Amino acid sequence: MDLDQIVADFEEKCENSLGEEKTIKQALQFIRETSSKKDGETPCRIALGLTDILLDLTQDKETILAGLLHESTPQFIEEKTVKEKFGNTVLEYINLINRLEKAMKFKPDDLENSQKKLIIVLSTNPNIAILKLSKRLFLLRNLTLIQEKEKLEFIKETKKIYATLAYKLGIYSLSSEMYDLIFKYEEPEKYDKIKKSIKITVDSMKEAIQKTIDTVKLTVDDAGIEAKISGRTKTIYSTYNKMKRKNIFVKKIYDLMAIRVIVSGIKECYEVLGIVHSLWKPTPGEFDDYIAKPKSNGYRSLHTTVTAFDYPLEIQIRTEEMHSFAELGIASHWRYKGTKSESKYDTKIEWVRQILDWQKTTSEKNDMCVFSKQVFAMTPKGNVIELPEGATVIDFAYGIHSDIGDKCKSAKINEKYVSLDTKIENGDVVEILTSPNQTPKVGWLNYAKTQKAKQKIRSKLKIQTKKEKSNLGKRGISHAIKTSDPRVKLGHCCSPLPGDEIVGFKTTKRKISVHRNTCKEAEKANAKKVDVVWDSKTTAYQTELIVKSRNRVGLLQDILSVFTKENMLVEKAYAKTSEANTALCQFKVNVKDSQQLSKIIEKIKKIDGVSHIYRE
Incomplete structure (x- = not known):
């Protein structure tokens, strides 16, 4: 299709989804201008294709803009222009996407490292993960954009990493299509054969399916229940898996066709279930109440199988919210039958799901870090280094190898030179520059965070650690000072609160450190004791x-x-x-x-x- 027509169609779709958006129109104008430049049309087609998928996934305006512009920034559009016209958030998204794409070259045979890279994307910004998945699906739909020699590796990578992530995040519309397209590429004959069998079976059931839908619709209407009723066909790849697992033919798959009934509330779900069971006899052992007892991945719905008009049919009953969560909700299907080694990865994706669900119910927009007190950063070659929160360039260098740490002279984070005491952030791409003449310095101990780095530095410098002596001694007592006094600082070690018995210590001539009287750190303080009292004016x-x-x-x-x-x-x-x-x-x-x-x-x-x- 002509690019101008694609742009026009996309613009119309945007207006239907987001309304009249001036910024979207501006971005599309950039797309048109970029397409006329050398090698500009392919990036534009990719950007429009992946953003079309983002619209289907109901993503926000900033993610849509980042999807449209990231293929052309900074090659065709200056970062300054993006910031001025579309805002800093869009520029940050674009920079994050481009930075990660340079380092995130997956190795499908190294799943552990690949999964850590995905955690980097998720913890940095889940929207970016969805954007990358959308881009992968578009390229999978358009394999002609992938060089022939790279197709096999592309398919392998998509199957083992991207499709798996989409499934774990519960974005069923992406994962199911990815698996179908991969199956079509890998085993075209089996794909075509099963597709044909499904069509024959579904065609033979069409009349029964429509009669069932009409009967349910008429009966629930008579009961005064508003419901949306539709049919769904099992995907080709999912059908193939079930055939293999149960060693059966297509005709023996009871949920090949399912009827979905979507109602307004949970009460109506059970009322519809009662209506269905009054119309047709349920198949023994084929009823599941995932509302009363949700699946481990959070999925909720009622499933029952009945024989209607001589055909076994699965009927799924759920609310609109449950349906949206099942089809598009992030991480609704985060866990599936995997190996034991995947469970830690699955759990971390579950933390993402819970944080996102919680943020939907509160007005707070906090920068929540859910992956323990850890950060994941990468070398320019894409190797993942896992560090504690607050770790610096020195820790990263020793995290790669002791020799790299010893010879570390300078570093770049995201292609910008930084000092060795710079803290590493989640998703950073860190390049360590070494010199054969470099040796560890005593000052490095001031900003090394990991035990490995500290031990290696001390070992090279032949420094022995000494235990701090605990000597309380006798301390003088001064007049009481209120906690609101600007000289007072509450101890982070025990975080005292009004109602706690507290004690203060003069740490310098001008500062007073306040602790709970049971604080172990306070017991170690070899400083003058000061009386302090709570000030009721402070509210938090x-x-x-x-x-x-x-x-x-x-x-x-x-x-x-x-x-x-x-x-x-x-x-x-x-x-x-x-x-x-x-x-x-x-x-x-x-x-x-x-x-x-x-x-x-x-x-x-x-x-x-x-x-x-x-x-x-």
Whole structure:
């Protein structure tokens, strides 16, 4: 199709989805201008194709603009122009996409490393993950854009990594089409044969299916229930898998055709179920109540199989919200039958799903880091280095190899020179520059975060660590000072709150550090003790809570909901899991006093699976 016609069709679709958007029109004008430049048409077609998919996935305007413009920035459009006309968020999205695409060259045979790279994308910005998946689907639909010698690797990569991610994120419309197209490419004869068999079977059932839909529609209308009723055919690849798994023919697959009934509420779901069972006898053992007992991935619906007009038919009954969640909701199908080694990866994607679900129900727009106190960064070759939060360039260098760390002279982060004490952020691409004459420096110990880096530096410098001596001694007592005094700083080690018994220490001539009187760090302080009292004028204090629990679906969302109902601001949330199926969650929250915190603690204790909760 002519590019101008594609642009016109896309513009019309945008208006139907987003309304009259001046910025979209401006972006499309750039697309037209770019297409006339050398090698400009192919990037434009890709951008329009992937963005068309983003529209189907109901993405926001910023993601749509980033999808339209990233193929042309900065090659054809200057970053300054993008920022001025479309805003800083769109530019940040574009820079993140382009930066990650340089480093994220997947190796399908190295799934562990590839999955870590996907976690980088997810934790940096889930919208970017959806954009990359949309781009991959468009290229899969248009394999002529891929060089012949690269097609086999492209297909392999898509199957093992991208299609799997789309499935785990619950974007069924993407994953099912990806798997079908891959199957068509890998085994065209089997694909065509099954496709033909499905058509023959479905054609033979058409009359029965329509009669069933009409009968259900008429009966639920008579009952005063508003419902949308439609049919769906099982995908070719999914049919093939079921045939293999059960060793059966197409005709023996009961859910080859399913009828979906979408109603307004849960009460109506069960009313429709009763109507269906009164019309036709249900097949024994073929009823599942995923509303009362959702699947482990969060999927909810009622499934029943009946014999209607001489054909077995599966009928799915769900609400509009359940349907949207099943078809498009991020991470609704995050877990499937995989290997044990994939479970940690699956769990981290589940944290993303819970954070996104929680953010939909609250006005807070926090930068939530959900992958424990860790960051994932990459070398220019795409190797993933996993580091603790706050780690610096020195830690990254030693994370690659001890020799790289010892010889580290300078570094670039995202192609810009930085100092060795620069902190690494999630998704950074870090290049370490070495010199054979370089040796570790004592100053490196001031900003090394990991034990590995510290040990290697000390080893090279032959520095022995010494335990700090705990000497409380006798301290003088001064007059009471209020916590609102500008000299006062509340200790991060114990985060005291109004209601706690506190003690102050003069750390310098002008500063006073305040701790709970039970704080172990305070016991180590060899400084003058000062009397301090709480000032009632301050309305919010920051503290940290640690929650230990059995790991399960919805855990993080349940905890976050407690904070939301109490109108408590959550500054940060961390979560990690262990092989023993336990979860450790840490929250940094703003509270009024210890009484409010105690109330919160009691509520969280009642959450299913929680075994222990305490202040850090």
